[in-house]
Amino acid sequence: MADQIILRHVTKKFTTKTLGDIVAVDDFNLNVHEGECFSFLGPSGCGKSTTLRMIAGFEDLTEGEIELCGRLVSSSKKNLYVPPEERGLGMVFQAFAVWPHMNVFENVAFPLRIQKINKVDINRRVAEALHHTSLTGLENTFPSDLSGGQQQRIALARAIVTNPKVMLLDEPLSNLDPKLRETMRFEIKALQRKFNFTIIFVTHDQSEAMAISDRMMVCDMGRIMQIDTPENLYNKPCNRFVHNFLGESTFINVEIRDGKAYPKGHPEQALDLPVPADAAREMVVATRPNEIALKGPDGTGFTTHIEKRIFLTDRTEYLVSVGDQLLKVQTPHRVAFSQGEACSVHFVEPMWYPADDEQAEKERHRRQLV
């Protein structure tokens, strides 16, 4: 498969009045394959939207270069910048950006009219695009008379009508209600199969990204954290941030002494775990709450007691005291402990990460103010 979108050392710096220089995007390297659905995922201020806007051509880059379909479109070295209208992209925005002064037909026909395509072809291609987005019959309606879902379809129809090779989706579903979101997700995938375009999908909703993507990029504070398939990202997150960001997580800060891991604030009892050879003195043990087994105090595992029991719909959640920390454990309803009862904790292949970096937390906070 050919690479359709290539980012090489892409960097974007902003200067703000109140917070000084911000590196919004720091040395992004990325290849998106033809026909792939690739998601940018991360909290606000992580650089995902800025990266998308650089690919679209709304922002110039500070350093690096971007290649689209084998053509260099942005390059700091060659001082090259192709404006958005010449990049041949399709794009759907969060607020739909459907033009309120044009009816459905005019909205969808706009890209073709700009290309000065003849009327007969315009009519045919608009009709086709409206057909694929289930908007047939609404040609003369104005967007203000339509629901959010229908407006979203107009935006989609407008994006596919030129048959672009690359489709940029900027949080296109976050303005819709949950049921509709799921339907639209399927429709976008169906359209992709039909027209075979490459999708870049920007979102902060991890389950949405998991469901739709072939591969995803998780970024934070202007840096790429990890690029992989949804499964690998969930099963083998490369750091604490990715672990925490995807799915539910629970963490225990530990101190390593004599090859054993002691929970912080509880120096007497070590966790019943093999410590990796390259462990630093302070580490974080990370796992999913449903991958911890809870048993009676039989002398195995880590002996402690239940701090709090929370009944959820499909499982029970226990907060288990580990030193002065709380470990979140989720079990099927049949595993029943009561509050205060003694128990033992058994980890199943947890991940080990270096201890928290306070500096990183501060930087994250600073960025979110921008």
Add this chain to the structure above:
Amino acid sequence: MKRYDGTSAELAAVDGRKRLNMDKVMTAVCFVLLLIIVVIPIVMIIYNAFFNEGRLELGTFVDQIKEEKNLSAMWNTLKIAIGATILGTIMGVFYAWLLGRSDIPAKGLMRALFNIPYMFPPFLGAMAWDMMFNGRSGYINKFLRTLFGLKTMPININSVWGIIFVEVSYYFPFVFMQVVSALERMDPTLEESARIAGAKQRQVIWKITLPLVKPAISAGALLILTTSLAHFGVPAILGYARGIYTLPTRIYAVIYNSGGSFDGIRQGAALSVMLVVVVSLALILQNRILSAGSYDIIKGKSMRPTLIKLRGAKVPLLILAILTLVLIVIVPLVMIVLISFLKAYGLPLSFENFTLDQYRTVFASNGTIDSIKNSLFASITAGVVCMFLGTLVAYVVQKIRPKGKGALEVISMLPYAIPGTVLSIGVILAWSGRIFGINLYNTIWIILVAYLARYLSFSMKTSSAALLQVHSSLEEAARVCGASHTESLADITLPLIRPAMVSGFFLIFLPAMREVTTSILLYGPYTRTLGVQIYSLRDAGMIPQAAALATVAIGIIIVLNTIVTKLTKDRKGV
């Protein structure tokens, strides 16, 4: 048991069984006050234009229509208003786009400067331009004539085009301000998605940006049109002495020449009907050309719009903007101040001819001091009364919603579309003893009554907008806590809309301070307003003295505006 469906009218109806319904009292007060202040003067104009002593008499009206001077005045009024609207709109949109969407430097400063003409009284500007480019004696004209050895004056500001030019320079901010704020609130992705669709920058401007701000353009253009149609000051100063009349100056001439006789006022009333017809026609025409739909263009996450790089055009456009500002803001100001120091009008502008005598005379004259006092009294009183009355009407229309609320709304907005000159005629007819048996003519009270009618809609609009923001659940929450209807009104609603009420006051106080159109027909020997005093001094040929008083007036306006800006900045909005 009646089901409560969520309007406070319903809630009030439930109260009503127990005690005297306060809502009904407020509604009745509104209707009576609006009847006296607005409806009667307007009815009086129509009645007097067509009836005489109870009998239908179309003679006066037909005579006025046939009179050639009036026809040419009507034609001039239209020419000036349409010319000023078209040019002012183009200029306003151009500069709004330049400051709102391009990367031109010093935006904040320029934006503040572009708003200055808005607070500056146009008739003072007309005075300044007349001093420079009067077709017979303008200073710059004389200078240019000598410089190039011409036989005639190069520029004649005392013409229809001269009037249009001066009006444009003071009215383009109407469009400018509307469009700049629309551009700022507009969702940038609307433009970005057009770029993605393949449109070039230029195409985006024409096909997306301009159509989307069309409602704002249209609203601003409408303001220019109606203001210009009704405007007295500029055509009076530039055209009157040269026989170029507009309908408002004709009305003034007719009444002035008849020495205030009833016959003259009747002729004025007939002309007023003509002017109202012209205004209505213009409104209909404007509605046809720019049918204003309103779009919801404020959406989505806030992203700064992509600014268009002007590249090579940056410096020339910056120079153009600065030159425009100098020409319309600074040059007239400097001219008025310079003339105010002259010993006598017509002397060369050189240092040995300068004196402070004009200011001494101005401050020594009782008439001048009285005019400042009169203006302060009338505009402060009008501001305060309108603030409360406008809020009352707004509350009745928005929250009580009685039967006939539509009529109430229309009546209170009516003076907004009716020229100040016309309103003055109506006020004269209503308050000179003919119907109420009360004669206010030649007192300051008649000016006050006219201001009330003219400015009520201003405060009603601001209070209305603020009341719409106050969700009925806020008052309902107070009711649940045990507050009576009156208490919830006093403790919840009023405090929430107080900032809007205060800004409503200033919206009336500031224009009333510099006003001349209404008071020029109503002043008596001891009740000149500031604007009238400047106008009369100039009319009597005491131009340097008029300039000195104008300088004082400008000083007062600048001080007041600074105070208002400070106040509104410190205050937290609703």
